[in-house]
Amino acid sequence: MPEERNDALAFFKLEALGNDFMLVDARQRDFEPGPGQVRQWADRRRGVGFDQLLVLRPSDRPGHHCRVEIHNADGSRAEQCGNGMRAVALWLSRHEGARHELHLETAGGSVETRYRSDDEISATLGVPDFDPRAVGLADTPTFPRRFTVDGEELDVHGASMGNPHLLVIEDEEPGPRRLDIVGRTLGGHADLAHGANVGLAVVESPHRVRLRVFERGAGPTLACGSGASAAAAILLRLGRVEAPVEVIQPGGTLVVNWPGRGQVLTTTGPARLVFEGVIRCRTQAG
Ligand SMILES: N[C@@H](CCC[C@H](N)C(=O)O)C(=O)O
Numbered sequence: 221m222p223e224e225r226n227d228a229l230a231f232f233k234l235e236a237l238g239n240d241f242m243l244v245d246a247r248q249r250d251f252e253p254g255p256g257q258v259r260q261w262a263d264r265r266r267g268v269g270f271d272q273l274l275v276l277r278p279s280d281r282p283g284h285h286c287r288v289e290i291h292n293a294d295g296s297r298a299e300q301c302g303n304g305m306r307a308v309a310l311w312l313s314r315h316e317g318a319r320h321e322l323h324l325e326t327a328g329g330s331v332e333t334r335y336r337s338d339d340e341i342s343a344t345l346g347v348p349d350f351d352p353r354a355v356g357l358a359d360t361p362t363f364p365r366r367f368t369v370d371g372e373e374l375d376v377h378g379a380s381m382g383n384p385h386l387l388v389i390e391d392e393e394p395g396p397r398r399l400d401i402v403g404r405t406l407g408g409h410a411d412l413a414h415g416a417n418v419g420l421a422v423v424e425s426p427h428r429v430r431l432r433v434f435e436r437g438a439g440p441t442l443a444c445g446s447g448a449s450a451a452a453a454i455l456l457r458l459g460r461v462e463a464p465v466e467v468i469q470p471g472g473t474l475v476v477n478w479p480g481r482g483q484v485l486t487t488t489g490p491a492r493l494v495f496e497g498v499i500r501c502r503t504q505a506g
Pocket residue numbers: 239271272290292297298299300301302303304383384417435436437438441443444445446447
């Protein structure tokens with residue numbers, strides 16, 4: 221039986237390019253939500269509504285301000301969240317006057333954030349990894365790998381930004397049905413060790429890419445920061461675009477800068493605090 225608690229839980233609702241988050245600062249309190257509880261809070265009619273729950277924890281890595289634990293709306297866990305890191309940087313700067321340059325620890329690696337204004341927050345996510353094994357495809361020597369989706373053969377690219385991303389390069393912007401079919405089929409493919417986020421990208425010009433992402437554990441979102449990073453890195457590596465790359469998603473534009481092989485990748489874009497609240501009703505711990 222899940223344990224039930226009646227504690228008041230302070231939370232903050234944030235968004236970054238329409239990718240939305242519930243943030244809980246658990247650095248000085250007990251907070252261990254189970255997957256069922258996360259799903260209940262994520263529900264847009266019966267809960268708070270969000271794509272990811274971000275939980276701040278103390279970090280024991282030297283020089284790191286805190287650790288960010290990432291829960292997807294379906295209760296699964298994620299290693300990285302590019303938009304979420306900018307939202308955390310905004311919150312830390314606003315709520316505790318934290319330094320404007322911070323290191324945040326995630327399960328997908330260390331992220332360096334730089335807050336200049338709510339419209340200009342950078343997150344350096346690390347070095348993109350194009351090895352299919354980093355994306356959880358043990359049987360694939362190199363990308364692209366061919367997958368069959370709904371009877372169609374697709375050449376699929378991939379990169380890890382700490383979390384796994386697959387990318388299909390399209391000739392025209394996909395509609396919601398295509399995003400859903402390709403996203404579900406590729407993202408949940410049995411050959412992947414832990415599923416993947418799936419991006420569908422259209423190259424508009426050497427510095428502009430249009431992207432839709434079907435996120436692992438959250439479905440189609442208005443924007444995905446690590447997805448935009450993976451898409452830009454893959455297209456830069458293929459020579460299809462040049463840095464910096466503006467990645468345009470339904471929620472807005474993220475600027476991605478990647479100097480190339482072995483170098484870290486930086487994203488720059490906005491974030492907003494939407495509201496704050498307190499949950500006083502019973503919450504399930506399990
Ligand atoms: N919205 C995020 C990515 C969140 C995690 C992702 N769904 C996963 O499971 O890897 C972003 O902005 O990067």
